[in-house]
Amino acid sequence: MEKCLLLSLILLFFHFPSFSSSSSFNSSLCHHDESFALLQFKSSFTIDTPCVKSPMKTATWKNGTDCCSWHGVTCDTVSGHVIGLNLGCEGFQGILHPNSTLFHLAHLQMLNLSNNYFSNDFSGSHFHSKFGGFMSLTHLDLSSCFFQDEIPSQISDLSKLQSLHLSGNDKLVWKETTLKRLVQNATSLRELFLDYTDMSLIRPNSINLLFNRSFSLVTLNLRETILSGKLKKSILCLPSIQELDMSYNDHLEGQLPELSCSTSLITLDLSGCGFQGSIPLSFSNLTRLASLRLSGNHLNGSIPSTILTFSHLTFLYLDDNVLNGQIPDSFHLSNKFQIIDLSGNKIGGELPTSLSNLRHLINLDLSYNSLSGQIPDVFGGMTKLQELRLYSNNLVGQIPLSLFKLTQLVRFDCSYNKLRGPLPNKITGFQQLVRFRLNDNRLNGTIPSSLLSLPRLLNLYLSNNQLTGHISAISSYSLEALNLGGNKLQGNIPESIFNLVNLAVLDLSSNNLSGVVNFQHFGKLQNLYSLSLSQNTQLSLTFESNVSYNFSHLRELDLSSINLTNFPILSEKFLSLDYFDLSNNNLNGRVPNWLFETAESLNLSQNCFTSIDQISRNVDQLGSLDLSSNLLEGDISLSICSMKSLRFLNLAHNKLTGIIPQYLANLSSLQVLDLQMNRFYGALPSNFSKYSDLRSLNLNGNHIEGHLPKSLSHCKTLEFLNLGSNKIEDKFPDWIQTLQDLKVLVLRDNKLHGHIANLKIKNPFPSLVIFDISGNNFSGPLPPKDYFKKYEAMKAVTQVGENTSLLYVQDSAGSYDSVTVANKGINMTLVKIPINFVSIDFSRNKFNGGIPNDIGELHALKGLNLSHNRLTGPIPQSIQNLTNLESLDLSSNMLTGMIPAELTNLNSLEVLDLSNNHLVGEIPQGKQFNTFTNDSYKGNLGLCGLPLSKKCGPEQHSPPSANNFWSEEKFGFGWKPVAIGYGCGFVFGIGLGYYMFLIGKPRWFVMIFGGHPKRRVNRRT
The missing domain is CATH 3.80.10.10 (Ribonuclease Inhibitor)
Structure with missing residues (x-):
């Protein structure tokens, strides 16, 4: 009977859902005063574009409607009071004043105002003490709100806090007493995000005292908080901590903290600090770690092999330290890795074959180490590998074929090694490959056509190898960067290159390319940013005057060392080059005026130019001009003084004469002036400006006279001064x-x-x-x-x-x-x-x-x-x-x-x-x-x-007496003639000695009486 009655009541409850809350009988849950406070709070700010694409929450806030139905507002279903306010990324702009109606919402439990712009053009809002009046708050998020000044002590009154986010307020300053009281009072605190706030007033060794009662803390973020000083090894003991981030406090010193009480850690980031010494053995107790980041410290010693056995560890970043030794073979004991980054250390030895067991590996970075030997053939089972970086090591031998079969690989970089041999003719993998770098090795053979037809390839760098043969047709139409410079490639530039409409960087320099290329074809590459064809002496470029070139994105053009004899007809064809290099060609005559208006940096060195056109006064963008090693004669053109932006001027190795113009010493922008090996005479300029930015002055090999001007001392940034081989007298x-x-x-x-x-x-x-x-x-x-x-x-x-x-x-x-x-x-x-x-x-x-x-x-x-x-x-x-x-x-x-x-x-x-x-x-x-x-x-x-x-x-x-009467220094001959005189007679001896004095100790005499002829031997260099 009782069971039947209970069942009837349950059915009645679900049949009439309005009985579930007594407050549902009210027509409106929201309290009028709280609705008014919210509308007043909204009106006190201007609202700009929110930082997320979703509609603004406050757009639903309208007078006369139930505020409990407004977006971003949460009400208690019983009392109707506003207990939650989520206005993160709402686009608020303006000052949050202490009399704001926000502080009338006394029942708030959750408050999120993150990523709003609570500031004006001059300063940010203060972190008001009234935030401490929200006594029921459990979650407070004020990150990236541009608050400033000290955090008020009243924040420590929020004893119910479980989560506090103050990240990204870099002008928000902590006092040690405030933080200590907060942590002691908020005994349920689980999340504490203080990253990018200012904790410079907190002594590093007080951290342990601050958090010594934090049994509830699960997440602690102190990233980039300006902590400094030397830490004790036993600085933290947080028994419940799972995520700890103290990274990029680069003024910290001492060794890594022991963290012996923090065995529940899952994520640990101590990168970018000043920690020294080895990785503590206590880290072997952190068996639950899934992510370990110790990058960018000064750690030395070897990698503890026990760390690599952690069954949960998937992200390992130890790059940019000075760790040494070999890569432990214990890699094979943990096969759940996703990312391993050990780059920038001094790890030596060979890559262990046990890497083949890391079948879940996604990213492997061992670059900038001292790895040697061959790359082991271990990649057959790494079917999930997406990124492989082994650059800047001493790896030798051929690249294993199994690597070219990986189907998920996106980035591959083995540049700056000593790899040899040819690339495989047929590449069956690499269908997802985006970036491929094997530059600066010793590869030979030809470039496989299959590599030039990969569908997703964006960057291909094979420069500075010993590759030969022709460049085959390219059908990787997604290519954005193609660098084949510094090889032994032959033949014509393939026509297919001009169909690569996404190409931004093309470098074919320092090869043996030949044929005739119409420069107009490069105009098809509308996205071209950098083009280098230099050091191809058999390549011939043709330029047409009646063609309108369109290089709207071109910023770097290198046509040096390609035997140009006629000046390219490119006047007004470029919008603005950053760098234009025509050096080491056979260009002669006058340098045309229009050329100075084409680029910010212009290199015309090692040609046969004899003079310069009068430079127009609207050359404002030219910052670097190199006309060294030409046949220029006469004085320096006065029009150079009109180049107000000139930072680099090199006129060395010409036949320029006259006095060095005084105005060169007054060009405040000039940083490098090289006039060596000319025929300048007279005194140095005497008026070097106290505003000078001069860093290098080279006047070697001229005929400069007079004194060294003391005004050179005004050049406080001077790094290089060469006044050698002149006639300066001072x-x-x-x-x-x-x-x-x-x-x-x-x-x-x-x-x-x-x-x-x-x-x-x-x-x-x-x-x-x-x-x-x-x-x-x-x-x-x-x-x-x-x-x-x-x-x-x-x-x-x-x-x-x-x-x-x-x-x-x-x-x-x-x-x-x-x-x-x-x-x-x-x-x-x-x-x-x-x-x-x-x-x-x-x-x-x-x-x-x-x-x-x-x-x-x-x-x-x-x-x-x-x-x-x-x-x-x-x-x-x-x-x-x-x-x-x-x-x-x-x-x-x-x-x-x-x-x-x-x-x-x-x-x-x-x-x-x-x-x-x-x-x-x-x-x-x-x-x-x-x-x-x-x-x-x-x-x-x-x-x-x-x-x-x-x-x-x-x-x-034993050295002879300094007062020895028979010193060679005084008489120009040694003791041997005198000894002979003593044996053969005083007169004969003196006569023979006098004869030696006159003729300078002849070769035959030295040979007879025990000397040795001088032997001329080439000095070792």
Whole structure:
């Protein structure tokens, strides 16, 4: 009976649904005062386009309607009070004032105002203390609302909070006490998103104290919150945490936190911080991890093999660290990986064949490492692989065929390796391939036609290999970038290239292409952005004057080194090129005026131009002009001063004459001025502007006279100064030592004189790496003690890894400075200066005194030349510390004592010249010293031992007395004639000695009495 009654009541309840809520009897749930408050709140802002495409929620807010039916509004079904407000991305603009009617909604439990623009043109809204009055709030989202200033302490009164989002308010500042009270009071807090707020006032080691009661926290995001300082390893203990993000706090220090209490972690991101040391062993306890990101730190050591066994781990990012060792074979124990990124470390060894077990792998990135050996044939089972990056390693051999059968691969990059062999003739996979990069390898053979017919291919980079044959027809009509430069391709450019209507980048440079191509055909490529046909000497281009070229998107055009003899008729055919290169052709005559209006950067170097048309005054866009290595004569055109945007001007290696115009020193935009190897005379400009942005000035090889203008000190950004091989007569410019950015200073072969050191300057030449004042008349001692050790850039050794392309000193305009230096015994011109080339050349002057001991602190030195001076004293033992030294020339001085045996530890030394000094004793043996010839030691009569034929006796191991009456220095002959005189008679001896003095110790006499003829041996270079 009771069961029947209960069943009847249930049926009655569902038959009359209006009984389910007592409030349903009301005609309107919404309270009038709350409806009024919402409408007032809406009217206090302007509403712009919302950040999502869905209709604006507030469009349904109309007076006289039930506010509980409005979009974005949630009411309690019993009381009718507004308990939820979701206005995220609504497009609100304006200031949120403390008297806003929003704060009248006292019953709110959920509030979302994210991604609105609560600010005006000058400042954002304040985070008002009245937000702390919503005592029932469980969810608050104010992310990206442009709030600013300190977070009020009243926020900590929201004890019922479960979720707090304040992300993206970068001017919102936390106080340590406010955050601590919030976390302590909100005991149910599960989500805390504070990313991009300002936590700079919080001490890093207080983080543990702040969160030590956060047993409920599941998600904590502190990404890019300006945390700084050194963390303790045991900084966090969050027992319930599943998602933790502290990434991109790049001023943090110390080691990775242990996280020993956070074994429930599923997602961990500590990338982009300053963490050092190895990955803690405690990470092996984080067995539930699905995503681990430690990119962009300074982590070293090997990858713990236990991490790779986690059964849930699918995303692993360890790139951009200094991890080393080999890739662990334990990869095969976890076959659920989706993404592995280990790029930018120093991982060595070979790729393990156990990678074949990663059948769920989607993305594998091992680029920028030290991987060697062949790529293993492990890709047959990786049917889900979409991205494979192995670039910038030392991989060799052929690419396994199984890789070309992958059907889901989208991106493939094995560039910058040492891969060899041909590509397969038939590619059966790659149907989804979008980007294919094998540039900068050693591939040979032909380009398979199947590769040029892939349906989805956008980018194809095969440049800088050894590919041969013809370019077959291309039917990959989706291609946007085709780079085949730097190979040995032959034949004509295929007509099919001109059908690739999406092509933006086309590089066919540095090949052996031939045939005649009408330049008009490239006009069919309406999206073409960059075109390079350079270094194809058998290719012939034709230009038609009556054709209207349409290159509306073209920004880079390189037609250098293709034997152009007639000037392209392209006047007014381009809207605006960024870069136009016609260098190294056979163009001659006058440079037409219209050419200066075509491009922002114009390279006409290495041609036969003899003059320049008068440049029109409306050339405003030209920023770079290179007319070097032509046949230009006469003065510099005054019209150059009208180029207000000119940043780079190179007129080197011409026949220009006259005085360097003063206006060049006043071009405030000019960054690079190269006038070397011309015939300029007179004084330097004296009015270099204090607003100058000059970074490179090269006037080497002219006939410039007079003094060095002190106004050059106004050029605070100067990095390269070469005034060598002129006729400048002045003292050493002390003020030049104050230029903080100066890297290269060349004053060689002038008429400079005096001393070079001014002890009043505290930090001379902090950036200098090349210092050449050779061939002048400088005198006095070398800079005194503690002077050289102030050359900070010469003390810091720049490491260039074996996988890193050789880097060069480059100015801000993107050009390379060239300099002629005496290196390894010969004069050589460095067209590009390697960043690790550090050199001092004080040779061919009149310096006296000893060599300062602190020169041994310049650890980065590769070349040191102090030859042809009047230096005395011993060779400092501290030179043994110059372990990067490749060339040491101390010849033609008056150095005494023995050669320090410690110099044999200079393993990089290739050239040594100690000739024509007063050195004595046995020549050190071993290592590099075994490679030096007689020329390194000639003219030191007191030296003995290999490579000299003179054997050492006991007397050779001690230096002679400085007061020795029979010194060669005083009389020009040695002790042997006198010894002979003692044996044969005093008169005969004196007569013979006098004869020796007159004729200079003839060859036959030296041979008879124990000397050795001079042997001329080519110096090793």
